Amino acid sequence: MIAKNYNCCFLNCSFIDSSSPKLGVSSFNSFDCRLICSRGAARSGFLKPVKAMESSKTFHIEANKTHQDVSGGNLDKKFANGMAENVVWHKCSVQKIDRQELLQQKGCVIWITGLSGSGKSTLACALARGLHMRGKLTYILDGDNVRHGLNKDLTFKAEDRVENIRRIGEVAKLFADAGVISIASLISPYRKDRDACRALLQEGDFIEVFMDIPLQVCEARDPKGLYKLARAGKIKGFTGIDDPYEPPLKSEIVLQQMGEICPSPSDMADVVISYLERNGYLQA
Ligand SMILES: Nc1ncnc2c1ncn2[C@@H]1O[C@H](COP(=O)(O)OS(=O)(=O)O)[C@@H](OP(=O)(O)O)[C@H]1O
Ligand SMILES: Nc1ncnc2c1ncn2[C@@H]1O[C@H](COP(=O)(O)OP(=O)(O)O)[C@@H](O)[C@H]1O
Numbered sequence: 633m634i635a636k637n638y639n640c641c642f643l644n645c646s647f648i649d650s651s652s653p654k655l656g657v658s659s660f661n662s663f664d665c666r667l668i669c670s671r672g673a674a675r676s677g678f679l680k681p682v683k684a685m686e687s688s689k690t691f692h693i694e695a696n697k698t699h700q701d702v703s704g705g706n707l708d709k710k711f712a713n714g715m716a717e718n719v720v721w722h723k724c725s726v727q728k729i730d731r732q733e734l735l736q737q738k739g740c741v742i743w744i745t746g747l748s749g750s751g752k753s754t755l756a757c758a759l760a761r762g763l764h765m766r767g768k769l770t771y772i773l774d775g776d777n778v779r780h781g782l783n784k785d786l787t788f789k790a791e792d793r794v795e796n797i798r799r800i801g802e803v804a805k806l807f808a809d810a811g812v813i814s815i816a817s818l819i820s821p822y823r824k825d826r827d828a829c830r831a832l833l834q835e836g837d838f839i840e841v842f843m844d845i846p847l848q849v850c851e852a853r854d855p856k857g858l859y860k861l862a863r864a865g866k867i868k869g870f871t872g873i874d875d876p877y878e879p880p881l882k883s884e885i886v887l888q889q890m891g892e893i894c895p896s897p898s899d900m901a902d903v904v905i906s907y908l909e910r911n912g913y914l915q916a
Contacts, residue, residue, distance in 0.1 A: 731811035737768050738913045739808035741833055744817040746843025747872045749850035752817040758901035759815055768914060771807050773800050775818030788869055794825050801829030808837060819871050823878040840883035841904060847872050
């Protein structure tokens with residue numbers, strides 16, 4: 633792994649190159665950039681992440697709880713080790729590699745994390761548009777949107793956020809397996825749960841993008857008026873206000889403001905597209 637810190641006149645971002653032999657790394661010349669040498673070093677003082685809140689000690693579901701199903705049966709018998717019993721994986725001769733060949737791209741997950749208002753959905757759309765224009769197939773899994781359907785049973789309590797992240801991680805993995813460039817944009821405030829989603833994918837195929845935008849900026853934007861409600865105590869457990877956000881420690885891409893100036897969504901999307909290009913994801 634090589635960490636690169638790209639400082640452009642209008643855009644401050646850093647990212648890690650996956651130098652997996654499978655994908656290879658091509659040379660990079662789209663931006664005037666500065667190379668730095670370690671993954672940890674990708675975060676200079678200037679690049680210091682938002683410390684909205686420190687880690688929560690309460691959000692993970694207790695591992696040893698016995699769960700009851702609606703009929704009163706013990707679900708733990710049916711789901712030993714979190715897996716249904718007596719199920720066997722059914723293989724098919726058409727594999728991910730065949731679908732990738734058809735699509736002329738590599739399936740992967742771009743996981744955009746950050747505070748509410750940091751620009752996750754906007755970046756997701758700009759990225760989808762940019763890739764679509766290059767003839768690449770994408771699909772966006774936006775936290776807000778998925779909560780309208782698949783995840784409409786989930787609240788913002790810690791254990792429901794864990795489940796929200798887990799389900800979106802699993803769906804994103806299926807899209808990647810379909811050969812699609814799957815774009816997940818959700819707050820996903822807990823590091824452990826983002827890392828669990830990363831672990832579902834092959835090395836390199838999970839690309840974490842951290843929207844490292846200060847809380848004050850997100851709060852000033854407040855497009856839905858939710859920060860205002862949270863400050864007034866009308867929404868409890870709002871991320872960054874009275875609920876934790878754990879910034880990534882080693883995301884592949886970090887997007888930040890340059891001083892007071894926020895790069896445009898399409899400039900941010902270009903950084904991600906350039907990463908995909910250099911790491912071989914835009915070809916089969
Ligand atoms: N309590 C609380 N905390 C944070 N956000 C809240 C809350 N209640 C509602 N909302 C709105 O829900 C959007 C976040 O949903 P996510 O699925 O991305 O959240 S999470 O990953 O499960 O934490 C988030 O959307 P974005 O602004 O697009 O991030 C908010 O508009
Ligand atoms: N790069 C950007 N520069 C300036 N404003 C932005 C940028 N990206 C998003 N915004 C604005 O910030 C607000 C929040 O963006 P959004 O994408 O909805 O964030 P999130 O999905 O993280 O909540 C919106 O009003 C959007 O227009």
